[in-house]
Amino acid sequence: MEWLNTILQGILLGGLYAMFAAGLSLIFGVMRLVNIAHGDLIVLAAYVALVTVQALGINPLLSLVIVVPVMALIGYVLQRALLNRTLGDDLLPPLLVTFGLSVIIQNGLLELFTADSVKLNAGAVEIESIAVGGGLAIGVLPLIQFALAVAVIAGLQWLFYRTAIGRAFRATSDDPSSAQLMGLNNSHVFGLAMALSLAIVAIVGVLLAVRSNFDPAIGPARLIFGFEAVIIGGLGSMWGTLAGGIILGVAQAIGAQLDPGWNLLAGHIAFLVVLALRPQGLFPKVQG
């Protein structure tokens, strides 16, 4: 029963990892950009939520109304002003610029908020749980988190294949120059993709801030979890990413159950095993 509970918690945690991954794989899919600052942007969103909650005295979950548009705007501006200049055949500039961005965000947050870890309090919802029989209980907050992850992924899937902007994303991804010839403004499309990515980052940041303590230095680990979920699931497949996140979450939960020190290691090992045995991921769609 203890193990069943461990696996259940792992699955719910996997939803969060899938959301770390969704924003990352979205921009990689559209503009072949790997954003090394992705994890630090999640932490930035958490701090934006912190400031919002402190200034307005509202529930952290309600702060999404402000954090999501703020982060989306940051994303659009970041892409248009900085990241679009780095795109091209050479993969060095985007990697190094986003790496520099990661260091800038981390140290900027450190300067503004110190290294002390903080947490947002979402009130009674944090400790509520639903009994599902057999002595098992599911926390309401993890459940909300998982439901949001499924909703985000379903939403992205719908956006990509059913809407005009999704068509624009796919067109610029397949062939940027033809897309431009057909009247798309690639810079703008890329800006929108980054805005969408950071809107997801905002949701993840708020959930992370409510779930556990955070400080300016935890970004890179979030990037790595998201990246591992993407690779385990297989590039280009949204539902695969959800599965990848769940596998990672369950591996970590099982590792932690065996020995607290093996929590993160078990996740990395699951990733390395998938990479060794099935480098295209478990549910691949396109070859990266």
Add this chain to the structure above:
Amino acid sequence: MSDVRVRHASVSSWIGTTIVVLATVALAAAPWWAERADLRLLAEIYAYVALASLWNLLAGYAGLVSVGQQAYVGLGAYVLFGLAMLAGVHPLAAIPIAGFAAALVAVPVAALIFRLRGHYFAIGTWVVAEVFRLLAAQTSALDGGSGTSLPAAVVLSIASSRQMREFTIYWIALAQVVVILFAIVWLLRSRYGLALTAIRDNELGARSNGIDVVRIKYAVYVAVAFGTAMLGALIFLQKIRISPDTAFSVNDWTAFVIFITVIGGIGRIEGPIIGTVIFFLLRQTLADLGAIYLLILGVVAIAVMLWAPKGLWGLVADRFGWQVFPLQRRLVLKKR
């Protein structure tokens, strides 16, 4: 056909090489003219020139953008501490062993992370470094996460007097950077260097001209791991204290190294040297600023990447055609 030959040297490389040789001689004599604190600073500078030169070979020439070289700095350091403390190996003898151990580990690691294409390779290297860090934190024989210090007996075995110990470590640090720079110059002048330069300039073109790109990248990755681990071993032998967080620090061993290389000039052997000089000048003036200092470095590196992607030495080299080391290839007619 044999009427032509390749000439590597130029006027600037004669001048440059002469300056480098004279500077090396002067620096080798530093224990006689420098203060104790200066020696430590110089040894740190050598370590960064060497680390950045190796990263430059990896990212600038072979196109393997790693953000996880701290994996090998830390591995080398931990191998040295393990050998010296648990197996009684002389710490100086443990330095080359650390290099070989890292090269041995790099072979399967490369086989695994080379499966990640292009951009994702970078994050894959980071995962490897994290795994190494977590494993080091689990090593209870070396006090796991809290870290450990070298016992006095091990430290004394380097040399009995404190002064001689400091001199020994200083000279090894200088020897490491000289050997690494010399090896890189030699490599770049060889046919493999031609292949690497071709890969740097156009990987597809290099492949279509018959260069076995994967094999060369593999060899460079393993060789760089070898050198990086020996540097890491000496760095922590000098520090005497080790912990997983300092040995596998992404800021110290990757962020600084990348900024140094980018600012100095990536894909050029002179870049890391110029970059290190600028890095230490900035550090001496801005060190009091703490986190702001790293922030400024990040901004400078991004600005350089966007507006002068070849770095400061790239600007100089393009403007004046200078080279410090005899690396260029110019065909000249043989005199009959």
